[in-house]
Amino acid sequence: MADSTRGAGIRLDGVSKHYPKSIALDNVSLDVKAGEFMTFLGPSGSGKTTTLNLIAGFTELTTGSVTIDGKLMDNVPVHKRELGIVFQHYALFPHLTVLDNVTFPLGRRRVPKAKAKELALAALATAGLKGYEDRFPKELSGGQQQRVALARALVFEPRVLLLDEPLGALDKKLREQLQLELRRVHQEVGRTFVFVTHDQEEALTLSDRIAVFNEGRIEQVGTAQDLYERPASRFVAEFIGESTVIENADNSTVTVVRPERGELYADENQVPAGQPAIRVHVRQAIYLGSGWKFEIVLPGGEVGVVRSNSQLNWLSGDNSTAVLSWNPALAPSLAA
Numbered sequence: 001m002a003d004s005t006r007g008a009g010i011r012l013d014g015v016s017k018h019y020p021k022s023i024a025l026d027n028v029s030l031d032v033k034a035g036e037f038m039t040f041l042g043p044s045g046s047g048k049t050t051t052l053n054l055i056a057g058f059t060e061l062t063t064g065s066v067t068i069d070g071k072l073m074d075n076v077p078v079h080k081r082e083l084g085i086v087f088q089h090y091a092l093f094p095h096l097t098v099l100d101n102v103t104f105p106l107g108r109r110r111v112p113k114a115k116a117k118e119l120a121l122a123a124l125a126t127a128g129l130k131g132y133e134d135r136f137p138k139e140l141s142g143g144q145q146q147r148v149a150l151a152r153a154l155v156f157e158p159r160v161l162l163l164d165e166p167l168g169a170l171d172k173k174l175r176e177q178l179q180l181e182l183r184r185v186h187q188e189v190g191r192t193f194v195f196v197t198h199d200q201e202e203a204l205t206l207s208d209r210i211a212v213f214n215e216g217r218i219e220q221v222g223t224a225q226d227l228y229e230r231p232a233s234r235f236v237a238e239f240i241g242e243s244t245v246i247e248n249a250d251n252s253t254v255t256v257v258r259p260e261r262g263e264l265y266a267d268e269n270q271v272p273a274g275q276p277a278i279r280v281h282v283r284q285a286i287y288l289g290s291g292w293k294f295e296i297v298l299p300g301g302e303v304g305v306v307r308s309n310s311q312l313n314w315l316s317g318d319n320s321t322a323v324l325s326w327n328p329a330l331a332p333s334l335a336a
Ligand SMILES: Nc1ncnc2c1ncn2[C@@H]1O[C@H](COP(=O)(O)OP(=O)(O)OP(=O)(O)O)[C@@H](O)[C@H]1O
Pocket: 019, 022, 023, 024, 025, 042, 043, 044, 045, 046, 047, 048, 049, 050, 051, 198, 213
């Protein structure tokens, strides 16, 4: 099990970053626990990288403060923050072998050569690269190069690792494989990981908790289950997983019905007593192997999705209308 005492906690308090023509980050506060795998998730331009850069010290704050391991980071330069950093394109030194790339940060910290080699070999083994020590970066695949970058970021045993879309340049299959490896490495080393992605599946796979960014603010922080089952806003509900969003009659609230919570009936009489009933048009039935997925259109034209284990044979032919219902206890209502 991960030993969380090896990781450092991070606190952002009222952090903003203003540029002359835009506000990249607007009064963000967040606590990352020691040893946690925290993911920053959000669309392009929502402020994820800016936040990571403020933690690293690459960017200066406009307001607020960053605290790492209880120490205020005002005026603490990047290299004194002792953070491991992995970017999407973290250029390795092309003229150095894998082993020399990984020992490099230790040389700068004046670690004796024999000890540096021992630590580098251990970091390479953790990153799944045993046996590749003598290769040069150009002799490695993209995924292997990112493993070297990971080993180099881990080798001096930083208490925090910052990872900015490290898997972004890899194809889907490799990406999924490395996601699982990254999870394993996180548990093995017990450090705090702060990971940036715009891929919600990646966030759900990897994280202890996820901070959802939108337009320079954090909309919600929670476990994957919190965000899915109890989204705090319509934005979170629509960004995480699939849903049918129903605007309630008063226009001030919306109900979020997840695909597996939605029920389709042939007519109103079949709907369980006390449950809502909305007549919908079923636009498509898609076979998923594990069941069926129905794309529905609500009376207002909004599109939603319902999953079912059965094909709903009564829908065949020209009859493409159905009644959508759900158990209100299992579908959260939110401010619109
Ligand atoms: N150096 C800069 N000068 C001016 N504006 C900037 C600068 N860096 C970032 N911004 C702006 O700040 C906002 C947030 O950018 P940021 O890079 O943090 O977003 P992001 O969520 O990481 O996006 P992506 O997923 O595309 O990397 C954007 O609107 C961006 O245009």
